[in-house]
Amino acid sequence: MPRKQIAKFTVPFLQILDENGKVDPKLEPDIPAETLVEMYRWMRLARELDERMLKLQRQGRLGTFPPNTGQEAVSVPVAMLMEKGDWFAGAFRELGGRLVRGEPLTSTLHYYNGWEEGNVLPDKDLRILPTSVVIGCQIEHAAGLAYAARYKGTGEVAVAFIGDGGTSEGSFHEGLNFAAVWKAPMVTIVQNNQWAISIPRGTQTASETLAQKGLAYGMPVIQVDGNDPLAVWTAAREAIDRARAGEGPSLIEAVTYRLMMHTTADDPKKYRSEEDERCAWAKEPLLRTRKYLEAKGLWDDGKEEALLAEVKGKVEEAVKDFEKPREWAVDEPFRHVYGTGHDGIREQHEDFLENVRKEADHG
Numbered sequence: 001m002p003r004k005q006i007a008k009f010t011v012p013f014l015q016i017l018d019e020n021g022k023v024d025p026k027l028e029p030d031i032p033a034e035t036l037v038e039m040y041r042w043m044r045l046a047r048e049l050d051e052r053m054l055k056l057q058r059q060g061r062l063g064t065f066p067p068n069t070g071q072e073a074v075s076v077p078v079a080m081l082m083e084k085g086d087w088f089a090g091a092f093r094e095l096g097g098r099l100v101r102g103e104p105l106t107s108t109l110h111y112y113n114g115w116e117e118g119n120v121l122p123d124k125d126l127r128i129l130p131t132s133v134v135i136g137c138q139i140e141h142a143a144g145l146a147y148a149a150r151y152k153g154t155g156e157v158a159v160a161f162i163g164d165g166g167t168s169e170g171s172f173h174e175g176l177n178f179a180a181v182w183k184a185p186m187v188t189i190v191q192n193n194q195w196a197i198s199i200p201r202g203t204q205t206a207s208e209t210l211a212q213k214g215l216a217y218g219m220p221v222i223q224v225d226g227n228d229p230l231a232v233w234t235a236a237r238e239a240i241d242r243a244r245a246g247e248g249p250s251l252i253e254a255v256t257y258r259l260m261m262h263t264t265a266d267d268p269k270k271y272r273s274e275e276d277e278r279c280a281w282a283k284e285p286l287l288r289t290r291k292y293l294e295a296k297g298l299w300d301d302g303k304e305e306a307l308l309a310e311v312k313g314k315v316e317e318a319v320k321d322f323e324k325p326r327e328w329a330v331d332e333p334f335r336h337v338y339g340t341g342h343d344g345i346r347e348q349h350e351d352f353l354e355n356v357r358k359e360a361d362h363g
């Protein structure tokens, strides 16, 4: 019997705003002017907070943190499209999206100074899951939340973010498979920033695209220019609508670049060239978004100057608040692991307090 083709798959790619800020009018989404401006404002705030945090860290006033510089056009538009009851399950490079969802700047600063209290958001209804340093597990959390939303018929959607490196984790595959089998309302955004610490995208996986990994589990996929907020917006709009309509999960691969170090404990000069970085900076998202807004008559130098002053003011205010002395007890994090009591945590809590007492007795 001759061999015959039984299945055929394709991976579409979408770019609407190119690196020079030129828009393809045939593909331009219909986004109200004030929403476009708001998008740029969030991206600018996230960039400013990154820059300030880097200075604080270098001055010994903040712990290690992973900058989101260059990736603002991924998480910001996605978070703007999410509704109040939706779930935001991030990794650790979605600062812009977290701010859009309502995470206070001070929470970010506290968390990256080693205080778990930064993960205790003032409003539980924000539905932002804690930063997931354990690579990949947020995919399973989001799949579970999406499954629950479908089971309860709430109409909520779970949106998960993961890096290119994270796609090699078992959790990524298990979560995607589960979500697809159960038609869970979940959207997975792979932030392909070309690096997993010092491992380049080329040696991370032999797959031609990261998007195609979703095809294996039976979900619609797309690869977009992740430095193009219009392409991210369009793809995320489709995927979120599909999920909310009961049509199951989708995967979006956003191709971007980690412009800074992995975390402040890393030195990328050891494993990549300055020339590569220069090329990547030429494609960064803020500049092209600004050019787009200018071409539409929505932005100018005066507005840029005023926005810079505004975001700097906001960040400075947050830094002042963050550096105020706190009264947090050393065992405070134990109170926030589960919403209700849990024997395992109670036991660990008691052990911890015992150790604290012993340390104190030893002076």
Ligand SMILES: Cc1ncc(C[n+]2csc(CCOP(=O)(O)OP(=O)(O)O)c2C)c(N)n1
Residues within 6 Å of the ligand: 093, 133, 134, 135, 136, 162, 163, 164, 165, 166, 167, 191, 193, 195, 196, 197, 258, 262
């Ligand atoms: C389960 C697990 N394994 C390893 C690590 C160490 N680690 C932290 S970040 C990272 C690379 C992540 O790369 P990627 O998923 O591409 O995300 P990016 O840092 O580029 O945003 C690794 C291996 C971890 N935190 N968790």
Ligand SMILES: [Mg+2]
Residues within 6 Å of the ligand: 163, 164, 165, 191, 192, 193, 194, 195, 196, 197, 258
């Ligand atoms: Mg990466």
